[in-house]
Amino acid sequence: xxxxxxxxxxxxxxxxxxxxxxxxxxxxxxxxxxxxxxxxxxxxxxxxxxxxxxxxxxxxxxxxxxxxxxxxxxxxxxxxxxxxxxxxxxxxxxxxxxxxxxxxxxxxxxxxxxxxxxxxxxxxxxxxxxxxxxxxxxxxxxxxxxxxxxxxxxxxxxxxxxxxxxxxxxxxxxxxxxxxxxxxxxxxxxxxxxxxxxxxxxxxxxxxxxxxxxxxxxxxxxxxxxxxxxxxxxxxxxxxxxxxxxxxxxxxxxxxxxxxxxxxxxxx
Numbered sequence: 001x002x003x004x005x006x007x008x009x010x011x012x013x014x015x016x017x018x019x020x021x022x023x024x025x026x027x028x029x030x031x032x033x034x035x036x037x038x039x040x041x042x043x044x045x046x047x048x049x050x051x052x053x054x055x056x057x058x059x060x061x062x063x064x065x066x067x068x069x070x071x072x073x074x075x076x077x078x079x080x081x082x083x084x085x086x087x088x089x090x091x092x093x094x095x096x097x098x099x100x101x102x103x104x105x106x107x108x109x110x111x112x113x114x115x116x117x118x119x120x121x122x123x124x125x126x127x128x129x130x131x132x133x134x135x136x137x138x139x140x141x142x143x144x145x146x147x148x149x150x151x152x153x154x155x156x157x158x159x160x161x162x163x164x165x166x167x168x169x170x171x172x173x174x175x176x177x178x179x180x181x182x183x184x185x186x187x188x189x190x191x192x193x194x195x196x197x198x199x200x201x202x203x204x205x206x207x208x209x210x211x212x213x214x215x216x217x218x219x220x221x222x223x224x225x226x227x228x229x230x231x232x233x234x235x236x237x238x239x240x241x242x243x244x245x246x247x248x249x250x251x252x253x254x255x256x257x258x259x260x261x262x263x264x265x266x267x268x
Contacts, residue, residue: 001060001061001062001154001155001182002037002038002060002061002062003025003029003034003035003036003037003061003062003063003064004036004037004038004039004040004056004061004062004063004064005021005022005025005036005038005039005040005063005064005065005066006039006040006041006042006052006053006056006063006064006065006066007019007021007022007039007040007041007042007066007067008041008042008043008044008049008065008066008067008068008077008162009042009043009044009067009068009162010043010044010074012041012067013041013043019041020164021064021066021164021167022036022039024164024167024168024171025064025171028168028171028172028175029175032175032182032183032184033183033184033185033186033188034175034182034183035188037061040052044068044074044075044076046076046079046080049068049076049077049080050080050083050084051084053065053077053080053081053084053157054084056155056157057081057084057085057149057151057155057157058151058153058155059151059153059155060153060154060155061155062155062156062157062158062179063155063156063157063158064157064158064160064171064174065077065081065157065158065159065160066160066161066162066167067161067162068080068162069127069146069147069159069160069161070127070161071123071124071126071127077159078129078130078131078147078159081130081131081149081157081159082130082131085131085149087131087132087133088131088132089129089130089131089132090129090130090131090132091125091128091129092128092129092130092134092136092145092147094136094145095127095128095129095130095136095145095147096125096128098128098136098138098139098143098144098145099124099125099127099128099143099144100116100121100125101143102124102142102143102144103116103121103124105143127144128144128145130147130159131147131149133149134147134148134149135147135148135149135150136148137158137159137160137170137173137174138170138173139161139166139169139170140169141163141165141166141169142166144161146158146159146160146161146170147159148174156174156178158170158171158174187241187242188239188240188241188242189239189240189241189242189245189246190237190238190239190245190268191237191238191239191245191246191249191265191266191268192220192235192236192237192238192265192266193235193236193237193252193253193256193263193264193265193266194230194233194234194235194236194263194264194265194266195233195234195235195236195256195261195262195263196231196232196233196261196262196263196264197231197232197233197262198223198233198234198236198261198263200221200223200234202259203221203234203236203259203261206252206255206256206259207219207221207236209251209255210238210248210251210252210255213248213251214238214240214244214247214248214251216240216241216244217238217239217240217241217244217245217248218238218239218240219236219237219238219248219252220235220236220237220238220239221234221235221236222234222235222236235266236252236256236263237252237266238252
């Protein structure tokens with residue numbers, strides 16, 4: 001199953017906020033022996049969000065969607081998810097309880113009497129309106145839950161807030177609660193070298209030969225123009241099934257020697 005992430009918000013695309021979700025989900029997946037397959041950024045455009053969710057909600061992927069699940073005018077994700085699924089929004093009973101618990105806590109902290117029927121508290125309940133049939137994601141930070149949707153293909157999409165302090169534990173919960181059977185199932189290794197003053201066109205035939213010889217291995221090339229600490233170079237490496245990687249790495253070093261390339265191994 002492929003893992004993906006969708007990050008929503010005009011503030012990300014305009015540069016007002018720096019995205020932290022992508023790096024965090026890569027870290028969380030890596031810790032569990034998993035890897036991210038794709039990522040998409042979207043602004044607060046309901047039509048584009050709906051079109052994207054219509055595609056991802058009907059895929060077999062496990063997807064995290066960050067942002068836009070609040071109840072202000074610029075939050076569209078809950079409504080777009082419902083539209084993509086052709087389902088109505090409905091106040092989730094467990095979400096209602098959690099939101100009202102949060103309202104009570106806020107009233108207590110402010111030394112005020114609680115009035116659950118007050119207009120502002122009724123508006124807060126909209127944050128618990130999810131597409132009918134959704135499950136909820138607990139939010140340890142402020143109790144306002146996210147939601148998830150599971151489809152018939154085995155795909156699952158998780159919707160969490162745009163705030164990293166909330167999103168990170170919610171994504172951890174989703175992985176550890178629903179997908180632990182996938183952890184560390186695929187053995188993976190990676191080995192590389194720094195090729196000084198390397199030229200990709202010179203190295204390409206070697207890269208193609210290695211991928212042709214080792215079907216379970218991918219070759220990668222990461223050029224750098226260099227800086228004050230290291231001259232121009234290419235990080236050249238192989239990744240994939242560990243045993244095949246070891247053999248491919250030996251083949252790569254032999255090929256570099258034949259090409260009279262200067263290189264040094266990257267510590268692992």
